[in-house]
Amino acid sequence: MNKLSNADLLATLEWRYATKKFDNTKKIDEKTWSTLEQALMLTPSSYGLQPWKFIIVQDLPTREKLQAASWNQAQVTDCSHHVVFVIKEKMDEEHISKFIEQTAKVRNQDISTLEGYKKMMIGDLVNGPRSEVISEWAARQAYIALGNFMTAAAVLGVDTCPFEGIEPKKYDEILGLTGSGWKTVCACPAGYRSGDDKYADAKKVRFDAKDLIIYK
Numbered sequence: 001m002n003k004l005s006n007a008d009l010l011a012t013l014e015w016r017y018a019t020k021k022f023d024n025t026k027k028i029d030e031k032t033w034s035t036l037e038q039a040l041m042l043t044p045s046s047y048g049l050q051p052w053k054f055i056i057v058q059d060l061p062t063r064e065k066l067q068a069a070s071w072n073q074a075q076v077t078d079c080s081h082h083v084v085f086v087i088k089e090k091m092d093e094e095h096i097s098k099f100i101e102q103t104a105k106v107r108n109q110d111i112s113t114l115e116g117y118k119k120m121m122i123g124d125l126v127n128g129p130r131s132e133v134i135s136e137w138a139a140r141q142a143y144i145a146l147g148n149f150m151t152a153a154a155v156l157g158v159d160t161c162p163f164e165g166i167e168p169k170k171y172d173e174i175l176g177l178t179g180s181g182w183k184t185v186c187a188c189p190a191g192y193r194s195g196d197d198k199y200a201d202a203k204k205v206r207f208d209a210k211d212l213i214i215y216k
């Protein structure tokens with residue numbers, strides 16, 4: 001593995017900013033996009049359960065509808081790839097079994113050795129007290145994917161803008177998710193900054209380290 005230098009890591013994180021204006025003539029090439037897709041898929045999740053889907057909206061009329069459901073933010077139509085982070089509303093045995101089968105297959109394990117793990121997850125997330133707040137739990141996983149995606153994109157010189165300024169229920173309607181058991185949490189347009197986005201040079205506003213980092 002090639003390790004980034006400390007200085008390069010910080011320069012990359014400084015370079016990333018919430019892009020307000022994308023250059024709508026620039027598209028992310030296939031190889032770079034495929035790498036970012038894999039970065040999304042490599043995001044860690046609680047128990048490894050991946051209670052999410054990532055919907056990449058390419059169709060312009062659909063994007064226009066989504067823009068209207070995103071405080072009319074122009075990034076939705078100007079970006080190269082508009083990613084919508086969608087979560088499973090309820091955890092169920094079917095999803096957990098699918099994950100267990102995948103684990104046995106990928107790791108060439110006897111599935112019976114995973115029975116205890118499966119029961120534990122079902123006891124916790126399907127039948128336990130956490131089942132009451134399961135969509136909060138799933139949303140937290142989606143935000144990890146959002147963060148991972150933005151950092152991976154920045155490493156590859158791709159701009160992004162995290163989006164909570166959306167109407168999730170309208171997104172669900174537009175994307176045909178209503179009643180499917182899946183729902184929108186947040187979104188992230190990705191592409192390349194426009195040369196005249198004044199926010200690109202704005203200084204980062206962060207509290208002092210002494211207020212944020214505590215050693216005990």
Ligand SMILES: Cc1cc2nc3c(=O)[nH]c(=O)nc-3n(C[C@H](O)[C@H](O)[C@H](O)COP(=O)(O)O)c2cc1C
Pocket residue numbers: 016017018019020073161162163164165166186204
């Ligand atoms: C979860 C989340 C939701 C956000 N929603 C929006 C949004 O809807 N539109 C927007 O322009 N910026 C949005 N932002 C961007 C923040 O305002 C921005 O990240 C913050 O001011 C720090 O600036 P920087 O990302 O440029 O360093 C969001 C950021 C996060 C993390």
